[in-house]
Amino acid sequence: MSRILITGSTDGLGLATADALQSAGHDVVVHARNPERAGALDPLVGRGAGLVIADLTDRDAVRHLAGELNEGPPLDAVVHNAGVWSGPAVMPVNIVAPYLLTALVPGPRRLVYLSSSSHFDGHPSAVGVDWRGTKSGGHGGGSSAGGSYADSKLFVTTLAAAVARLYPDVLSNAVDPGWVPTRMGGPGAPDDLELGHRTQQWLAAGDDPEALTTGGYWYHRRRQRPHRAVHDEGFQDRLLRILAEETGTALAPR
Template identity: 70%
Template sequence: MRILVTGSADGLGRAAADALLSAGHNVVVHARNEDRAAVLDSLADRGADLVVGDFSDREAVRRIAAELNVRDPLDAVIHNAGVWSGQAVMPVNIIAPYLLTALLHGPQRHVYVSSGSHFAGRPSLAGVDWQGRTAGSYSDSKLFVTTLAAALARLHPELLSNAVDPGWVPTKMGGPGAPDDLDLGHQTQEWLATSDQAKALTGGGYWYHRKRQQPHSAVNDHAFQDQLLQALAEETGTPL
């Protein structure tokens, strides 16, 4: 399978890309700039393809989608890229995965990396700064991307769309004291992107270590899903 892993220069994204390569898959890795891309040389030497672009810039996201659409078709995308704080939260954590979902041709599986923090998100779109002119709420962004995964599964049942809570793991974002298992933190994404097991061939799930969990109640609220998709379509000028 050919799989794009966004945000794969370090942390969970790099671990997933490494494991997928080792399993014999065709992997596309992503870094936000050329300096970050240099740390992916070892994966490129093993056959990984590479795309470079800053996901806080939606035009860079569009360029990456256009580049990928003229290369070999993708089978799956692990939407892993994310930031914890600052002005890039909404552009990177929800605008970029939305645009990639809307623009990429072919992927039948979409795996969105969520967080247990989504339970603290507010199911309201009032006053959301999608362009990142002010600092965004990480919890809100993860509620939105989890809702995007569920909405895609409802509206396009021919696709396998799921969200994953990787746990609080010791990455650069999670910090060295994070209590969860780093290896378990990326295995569910890989499984959903590649497995032919019956449980993995389902959509609309919110997963933690290969077990479906109940997400925030707003995630499966069809009215909220529709409001979110309408807001994202209007903001980006790109319908799903």
């Protein structure tokens, strides 16, 4: 049995991932943005899931969350599922929070970061990026004030690859769950919600040889080729340096 944190687990893919992992016998820790949203997790908590609450747009809240997690039983895996599609929270939630949790919670040996096929439209440049979410914009695949959703997903996919390179003992992978009918994806999304969470579950806890690999970009349990910038070590290092400077927190040696 593994202990696994799933961020953004009050609905959609996060809730499905948490439910599947708990049903498979794992000890899950679910996450909500605020106490009101946490009510959706009552069934999982009632079955024994741990619950943490933190607004991932707030760096101090992310740091408090990391401290809370480090004081509890060790985590075996983290599924960085939380994400937003538009607005000023795009960079804080989609890349800054996963980066900080990776840096501040050093124990897990499996890390799964939610990417998107939109990352192919991202720009491998941090110039003008609104890491703090103080500007409007951040919508859709193209450029916008402070960076786009596509940019954020390129960054988090690159983070997954960088962690895999720097920490050989950690299984770090990115997943494109597909365009699925969630609150963010919309009811008309054409992909399969069931398939949309199975890869995260598999990478977080599976024991198949392929699930025990690292540095991959996956779609429905098939390894895909990501944007060429993802495995560019120069871009990885620049991104990590900027995130360390922006947050005042560097990835520590392990």
